[in-house]
Amino acid sequence: MNTLHTADMYNYGTLLALLDRHQNFALSTHINPDGDAIGSELSLYLFLTQLGKSVRIFNTDAVPVNYRFLPSWDSIEDIHSVGTYRPEVLVVLDASTLERIGKALAATLLPTHTLVNIDHHATAEAFGDINLIKPSASSTSEIVYTLIKHHQTPISKACAICLYTGLMFDTGCFRYSNATAETHRIAAELIEIGDFAPDEVYRHVYEHIPVSKIRLLSEILRTLQVTDDGKIASVYATQTMFLKTGTTSEAVEGVVNQIQAIAGVEVALCVCEQLDGSTKVSLRSQGQVDVSELASEFEGGGHSRAAGCRVVMPYLSAITALVHTAQRYINQPSTRCGDSLKD
Ligand code: 5GP
Ligand code: MN
Secondary structure: OOOOOHHHHOOHHHHHHHHHHOOEEEEEEOOOOOHHHHHHHHHHHHHHHHOOOEEEEEOOOOOOHHHOOOOOHHHEEOHHHOOOOOOOEEEEEOOOOHHHHOHHHHHHOOOOOEEEEEEOOOOOOOOOOEEEEOOOOOOHHHHHHHHHHHHOOOOOHHHHHHHHHHHHHHOOOOOOOOOOHHHHHHHHHHHHHHOOOHHHHHHHHHOOOOHHHHHHHHHHHOOOEEOOOOOEEEEEEOHHHHHHHOOOHHHHOOHHHHHHOOOOOOEEEEEEEOOOOOEEEEEEEOOOOOHHHHHHOOOOEEOOOEEEEEEOOOHHHHHHHHHHHHHHHHHOOOOOOOOOOOO
16 A cells, blocks of 8 residues: 655646646546545546546435436446446545445556545545545545646536535535635535535435435434444434335435434434444544544544444444444543544
8 A cells, every 4th residue: 555645735837738748537436435436537537538538427325316416417327337448547436445445346447557546634644656646625526626727627507516516515515614614615616616506405415305214214313322422423224214205325424423413412323234244333523532543443543523334243332342442532532633524
């Protein structure tokens, strides 16, 4: 594994030269893609297409229904379409590690020339031949925005709404501390270019909740446990709940943020039982604990205030292990974690 060099971090010029030089691109992002994952890959897709490049997108998981209003969302293919196709350049966005695009896809989608990694995670690995990793960016979409600006190609309307969706999602609708003055300025510019109504984007992403998800939410909230000191709150979701409510683990997205909003809670966690019996863990912090460090003890990662991991243990054991570890972090002399918040 490469270590991260400062020179890798803001490598816009090198990357733009590479994009200009090649013709054939594939893009991918992490499993269970969110607004920034989809927004950043679609915006890069639209930009490269505008330059006359041949571009394909391959994701392990389907586009969640609430992002199916975005331009070109239906151009996203799955692993079955890869076949013998080999892009010259593979660009991986928002993924932290190459494996997070899905192990099978990472082993199938092999570039003939260059692997590019664009990311803003504090725990991002420099797995690419070219790494554009900027933890101070609100989102991977913000990095793609800056990249396009460096190219001096006008941002298209379609591209603007994809970039805006990524920014909006990863800043928790501009609520988190990673939403800086600069992020707001970029958002304003994108609204003007894209000529869309921001409230409509919000509604697409957050207010098309299927009733089955609300039923699942009520099941999950019933599992709420808070430690005696009130600082750690946890909930869990099981396969039985998904069967009962007709949902999948995709519907668990966002639940942890509600748990984090409980007064006095420093660390919130939501664990989700996977089909193979392993457990996906989502962690959120109010600032006292760096949950990306906590997650890395379980081979995960993320940001100081939003992180996650997958553990090979049943969900109840996972809660016990995670709460125990979170308690240790809370009992440590507090070093408030920094800026970066979400995805
Ligand atoms: P979420 O809880 O919303 O799924 O993820 C929160 C943050 O943690 C995101 O930035 C996400 O990319 C990161 N994250 C979640 N799960 C994992 C994981 O298994 N490994 C790593 N490295 N990061 C993760
Ligand atoms: Mn992101």
